[in-house]
Amino acid sequence: SANQHFWILFSNGKTWKEMRHFALTTLKDFGMGKRISEERIVEECHYLLTEFEQHKGKAFDNAQIVSYAVSNIISALMFGKRFEYTDPLLQSMVERDHEIIYLTGTAAIQVLYWTFLIYNVVPWLGRWLKNWRDLMHNTEVNKEEMRRIIADLKETLNPDICRGFVDVFLIRKQSLEESNIMDSQYHDENLLYSVTNLFAAGTDTVGSTLRWCLLLMAKYPHIQDQVQEEVDRVVGSRQVRVEDRKMMPYTDAVIHETQRYANIAPLSIPLKTSRDVTFQGYFIKEGTAVFPLLTSVLYDESEWESPHTFNPSHFLDKDGKFIRRDAFIPFSAGRRACLGESLAKMELFLFVTSLLQRFRFTPPPGVTEDDLDLTPVVGFTLTPSPHQLCAISREGF
């Protein structure tokens, strides 16, 4: 069934509980949010910077390369290895994930249109069916590629050296089979879904947030000035580290404000009520599908001084110290909240600071800051419209 394509993201009950718990503990064992993932991200930053450097200050679209770098962080956790940016397998995985996320969004949105705009059914139906077919096709190819990678890992499995999430899963599966436990959740399909889900959830989200941040820096050069002043003062020309963050309230505020303003997962993920609830005077029966609109919180007029403006001061007090805000919930909240939050935050901080330490981001020649368009492309997530930026090497680097 369609549901099966979506494992932790779109499953419920026993499977979700067991798989979420397994994913969380295994990823933590492999250093999600800890020093070891910091090392991986730092290593990946070097590859990414080299790639940006090669454009020698000329304008280019950074979408693909940013996704490759981010995808490699998940690969490291899943498979214990990174891919070269020129590897066709990496390129195809990233491209297909991207399309799946876009097509899922258009499919969901078009279903809504379909329900409400009955008059338009005929023209929409054709487009919708085509998108649905593309989505199913991409999902199949994606699964095929993952199956191959998993098969390779299975062949070279050595219980003494766990390379990543996939190995842990396979070893758990083997030992359950040896104990004749038949009804476990540790079977090939769940492994496949968990790996594809973690890629889907962890690549486009971080990649598009990073790209929003660079675009916003190019659009608002006075804000970029302040980040770079802070990076130069606190980090200088050495490698940036996660522990630097507490000394960098302005940069931290800029990253938080990027996440708030970019609002990349406006609908979060559809959930089901686990019991009857009354919300704002409405009675909602147990088992009803609900879409938590994160936009309504991230752009709440009663919470934010200027919700529709990119304004890092939302996260700074009058002395320039970083302040947490309760209405900052880009990762959603509660039991189903994002499982990768700690990893995502670490990636964003290290990638953003490393890039701004080395490069000045500007619009292409002949394009003004005002011309840079902040209208998102609407899929399941909101990504920046296709654009080019110059990454100009800063003095001393």
Ligand code: HEM
């Ligand atoms: C800027 C980056 C990210 C943002 C904004 C983000 C946001 C979200 C949101 C809004 C949800 C839905 C929560 C809900 O339904 O209440 C979610 C779920 C999830 N995210 Fe993330 N995410 C990000 C990065 C990541 C990363 C790096 C990973 C992988 C390690 C990840 C893995 C997941 C998973 C597995 C779920 C499903 C959890 C469940 O249903 O139990 N995310 N994320």
